Amino acid sequence: MPAECTRFMLNLMNQWKLTFALCVPCVAVGLGAILIYYISGNDLTDDNLSQPPNEEDEAQLQVKLKEKADEEKHKMYSNIILGNRSLEMGCYDDAVEYYTKYLTICPQSDNQLIAHVLHSRATAFYNTKLYSKSLADCNKVLESLPINKDTLFLRAKVLINMNNLKLAAEDVTIYLLTRDSEHHVEEDVSFALLIIISFDDETIDQFQKTKNSASLLLKQIKQITYYNESFLDEILNAVDPKVLDKDQFKTNMITAIRMLRNFMDKYNEGTTPTDPLDVIKIKNSFELRLNVIQRLQNIPEINETIQ
Numbered sequence: 582m583p584a585e586c587t588r589f590m591l592n593l594m595n596q597w598k599l600t601f602a603l604c605v606p607c608v609a610v611g612l613g614a615i616l617i618y619y620i621s622g623n624d625l626t627d628d629n630l631s632q633p634p635n636e637e638d639e640a641q642l643q644v645k646l647k648e649k650a651d652e653e654k655h656k657m658y659s660n661i662i663l664g665n666r667s668l669e670m671g672c673y674d675d676a677v678e679y680y681t682k683y684l685t686i687c688p689q690s691d692n693q694l695i696a697h698v699l700h701s702r703a704t705a706f707y708n709t710k711l712y713s714k715s716l717a718d719c720n721k722v723l724e725s726l727p728i729n730k731d732t733l734f735l736r737a738k739v740l741i742n743m744n745n746l747k748l749a750a751e752d753v754t755i756y757l758l759t760r761d762s763e764h765h766v767e768e769d770v771s772f773a774l775l776i777i778i779s780f781d782d783e784t785i786d787q788f789q790k791t792k793n794s795a796s797l798l799l800k801q802i803k804q805i806t807y808y809n810e811s812f813l814d815e816i817l818n819a820v821d822p823k824v825l826d827k828d829q830f831k832t833n834m835i836t837a838i839r840m841l842r843n844f845m846d847k848y849n850e851g852t853t854p855t856d857p858l859d860v861i862k863i864k865n866s867f868e869l870r871l872n873v874i875q876r877l878q879n880i881p882e883i884n885e886t887i888q
Contacts, residue, residue, distance in 0.1 A: 657686055661698060673705040680705070696722045700732050707739055715739045727880055728824065730756050734769060737776055750780035754869045755876065759824055777869070781862045788861055798857065798864075799848070805867055806842045810835060816871075819878035830870065837867040 664679030680702040687695060703718035719736035722729060733752040740749035753773035756765070788794045813834055817827045840863050844855050 657683060661694075664698070664701060668701055668705055671708075673709045676705040677702055677709075692725050696726055696729070696732075700729075700735065703732070703735060703739075707735065710742075712739050712742050716743065728755055728759055728877065730759070730765075734773070737773070741776065741779075746776065746780040746783050750777050750865075750869055751872050751876070753777060754873050758826075758830065758870075758873065759877075777865075780869075781865055784865055785858050785861050788857070795857070798861065799845075802841050802845060802860065802864060805838060805864065806845055808834075808838055816874050816878070820874060821880060824877055824880055830874075834867060834870055837863050837870075841867070 660679045660683040664676045664683070667673070667676035667679060680698050683698055684695065684702075687698075689695070699718045699722045703715045703722070706712070706715035706718065716736065716739050719732050719739060722732045723736070726732065733756045737749040737752040737756070740746070740752070753776045757770065757773050788798060791797070810831075813831050817825075817831060820827060840855075841860065844860050847855070
């Protein structure tokens, strides 16, 4: 019996050895095949990724990018077109909305077009009586186009409604006296002159209501009489002749100085001088022109009209 058990155990061990000898190589071969397949698959993927893009695919991508850019550009400029249509139809709130959309996304390098849109939005604001917003847009335009006549005229109208007749009178003085004034619409010229007259009336009214106004007026006139031709030449030299007819401008200012000197001479002699109210108008005219010269200095050329 023990001998039979021993033989049984030996046979069983021999069977396990045979099975192990047969299975292990098979499993090893299978695992090796899987590992080789996995590695080769990864190498193939890496090779594909490292290859340069196909020229045809690259061209298609460029076409798609261009189409996308053109679409965005068209969408951006369509806001201006829709804004202009709304402005013409009197839909001012809609116009403001479209212009604002453009200004939010437009390239900052396009100064002329931005100025056009700001001027148009200022017009819409003006027509809805939002004068502070209209003034802000006008100021932005005049920062880059300091003597743009359309915007100067619009800002003057805004300033009248904000009770700033002095600056409005300066704006329309530039509007009237810079070159190409012969192309102005007669109705606009009349309105500009009315602003200057209104400024004179306001100054006269303040003169009549102010204590010791006569002595203050005499002091201001005396200061003007000190100006001479060489002073005018000096300040006018900084103004480009394309912007202003300097000879005519100088002649007008010299005439005003002479009239004020004549007034002071008569006053000092104790004779009846010119009516003080007329003198105020002469003084205002001179001071407006002096301020205009200071604003026109170092401006290289007339700015294009915003259409």
